[in-house]
Amino acid sequence: MLEFPAYDDATDTPLDDPDLPVCWRVYPITKMRFFPPQWRMHAHRTFLPEQLPDHLRLWKEWAAAVAGGHHQGYLLGLYLSETTP
Numbered sequence: 001m002l003e004f005p006a007y008d009d010a011t012d013t014p015l016d017d018p019d020l021p022v023c024w025r026v027y028p029i030t031k032m033r034f035f036p037p038q039w040r041m042h043a044h045r046t047f048l049p050e051q052l053p054d055h056l057r058l059w060k061e062w063a064a065a066v067a068g069g070h071h072q073g074y075l076l077g078l079y080l081s082e083t084t085p
Contacts, residue, residue, distance in 0.1 A: 026043045026044055033078075033079075033082070034062075034063070034066045034075060034078075035062065036078070
């Protein structure tokens with residue numbers, strides 16, 4: 001459901017596209033509609049290196065919970081609020 005690109009710590013580059021700056025890698029969070037809107041908006045900001053591991057853990061845990069069938073009430077409410085005129 002949510003995949004992050006493999007990363008080479010030695011060269012400080014993503015393995016799938018080494019020329020793409022890491023700061024451009026917000027799409028997995030900002031465009032996945034199952035994340036809360038506040039999280040999606042917040043992901044557009046700059047993360048300090050020491051902050052990123054906590055955010056990655058939170059995002060991965062949320063994605064795993066959603067894949068496991070949790071948060072259905074919240075997701076239904078989110079869907080209705082985003083699709084109802």
